[in-house]
Amino acid sequence: MITGEQKPIDEIREMIAPYKRILALGCGSCVAECASGGEKETAMLASLLRMAAKIKGEDVIIEEQTIDRQCVKEFVIQLDETIGRYDAVLSLGCGAGVQAVSAMFPEIPVIPALNTEFLGETKDQGIWVESCLGCGDCMLYHFGGICPLARCSKQILNGPCGGSIDGKCEVNPDIECAWQLIIDRLSKFGNLDRIENIYPPKDWSKKQGGGPRKIVREDQQK
Amino acid sequence: MKNISRLKDVLERGEFAVTGECGPPKGADPEIILEKAELLRGNVDALNVTDNQTAIVRMSSMVACGLLKTAGLDPVLQMVVRDRNRIALQSDILGASALGIRNVLCLSGDHQIFGNQPEALGVFDLDSIQFVQTVKTMRDEGTILGGDVLNKPPEVFIGAAANPFADPMDFRVIRLAKKIKAGADFIQTQCIYNLERFESWMAMARERGLTEKTFILGGVTPIKSAGMAKYMKNKVPGMDVPDEIIKRMEGVPKDKQREEGIRICVETIQRLKEIPGVKGVHIMAIEWEEAVGEIAERAGLLPRPVFNGK
The missing domain is CATH 3.40.50.2300 (Response regulator)
Incomplete structure (x- = not known):
């Protein structure tokens, strides 16, 4: 929402x-x-x-x-x-x-x-957290269902940075380190090899390349 | 002096390298950085120039490096991805090479919330690993991101940082491997106070053959006071200061604490020299540049080798 x-x-x-x-x-x-x-x-x-x-x-x-x-x-x-x-x-x-x-x-x-x-989710009663940036090119598959763009303070695609301590982010200990979550999640499913490779720079043209975005679906038009 | 990296020269000749660090001033006076650098001349092979560290606005790192280069020193240009997108980063790499700057250290950068511009937009278009890879491709393939060909590639010795003390511990070496795979010729580490943890990180690095593929320089920072030790332990992200270091600092009177800090630093360097795969030391004497000569002397690092400058 x-x-x-x-x-x-x-x-x-x-x-x-x-x-x-x-x-x-x-x-x-x-x-x-x-x-x-x-x-x-x-x-x-x-x-x-x-x-x-x-x-x-x-x-x-x-x-x-x-x-x-x-x-x-x-x-x-x-x-x-x-x-x-x-x-x-x-x-x-x-x-x-x-x-x-x-x-x-x-x-x-x-x-x-x-x-x-x-764009976020209701985490608990009275608690909402950001979980999606609306980047236009979903990468959740690669990162075990945790978005590093929305949830890592430095949007690192090859994390974690040197500020990840006890699973928390250096920016604020209330923030869970997205990369700790990614690693835990990928390990759980035996997919840790996915992040041994270097993830290339993000294609931001899907978000802002053409100015304000627009979706046109002819099949939905009368 | 020819325009090649003195740092690269020293490391490739198998000498134990020494780098220092100086932060550009919070102002436009060029003399301040030159004075700081003079304190390091002859005591280090190359000196890092920080890039708006802790997200506080200072004189441009690139310009400060240019000043040091003109003064006959070998600067290491620190560049963070926090403030520039890929267009600006690549452009600045070309500019740095044109100025004769031959070393670059590719970093994420401290988050903007920690500095004096907490309202700034953090860019983070590339991450540090992608940045290393981009610079390597520019240098070795002569192309920029997207494939356009450069009429003259930049000539830079590429560095990256590593923090052996952050979590998750097991992943720290994987990340080091990624940085090396991306193209890091040399690595400078976070300040080392916890030697045991550093040694086990180095052992993992050796096991993966990483020490054969890059030059690792261990980072050290002399502590000025017990208060500074406690501050670093509790307030500086990613810093591991064991309690025994704090106790040691507290165990001497205030007017002897600086001496104790230097002693700890010298002992650390001596232990680092014994660790297989450690190719040098990076002395970050923050706002205490005058201590570097003494530390280098007492740690047996002087005189620095004469520059071949082939």
Whole structure:
């Protein structure tokens, strides 16, 4: 999933300050799973903002609504009837959601309420970790299912570096050394020989070679 | 002096090599690095110039190497992959060779979070092993990544670092083998305080025939104080400082600790000289360059051999 965290309330208040009628727009997908922009979080943020406005005596209307996905046109279109009532949207979607809503309704400013973070997994209750860089050329097979690009602090393809101590990363002892995990995992399946060879430089053109990426699937088009 | 590596010359003649290190200044004054280098002249065969070490902004390593080269010294250009992508790295290798710099040490680099620019983007486009391989291909095949042909290949003696003290222990020698396979002509190790662990790493290296394929220089750093020993043990990533070293430093009064640090360093070098496969020593006297002459003298490393400069 795409993870995100809510921006500090003061930063949000500063961004919405010029507007009088605001729609706090939640997203029911990834950011709901990581408890930052789903229906519940949207309701909480909206009421917090209303309270803050009330205390300061500001004359603002803040209403909330959550759609299933802000990044897919078919869902964003649901806002067609209501959006005219507002002079700004405060989106609790990821960066893609914010931009998809703005693209569909170009007349209204869409303000991000979240900092979009990474492609990751829910590790435990309240814990999310980065596990994929979206590099466009998956190498997990070679590394025993552990991605050194997303999980090694120095993105080393021929690791581990000299800072791996007791299975932890030199950058922060809370970080597991991806290379320790890779070696453990490959040993377990008898594939350690895979990393005796030098892994060549990464082909980053699959990630950024053509500028912003686009997938076109003719079989999916009408 | 001809433009060949003095370090390579010394090692290939089978002499026990000595390298030193000096860090470029946090400023634009060329005199500072030249003064530091003068303290090392005659005491070492070549001297490493660090590349924004610990991710702190300093004068460019390449330019500092150029200054030392002009002063008649043999610099080892340290280059980290943290700050440059493959375009810049390859370009700088060509530039270094053009300046007459004949040694390069290819490193990952300390992570940017440790320095004074923690907000910087870490590049890490190549890793250190890929970088070694790239430089080797440039030099030996005359081609860059992707296959384009150079009109004149760079002439550099290629080095890499090794940390025998990091984990996983068994994998340390495999990684050394990868660095050698990639093209490392010489290896400089992390500072050695735990000689037992270093000896067992060397034994594994010999078993795999690695000491026949590269020149291994053992790294040493004289300790100035008990506080510094504790700091290195606890705060410096990948450093193995055994408790007996700390106890030894603590066991002498403060004003004698520098002398004790030098004594430990000299003893370490003497033991390194006895280990089969160790071809030299890399003395990293951090901000203590004046100690190198004394250490080299007492460890029986002086005078340095006369440069053949064929």
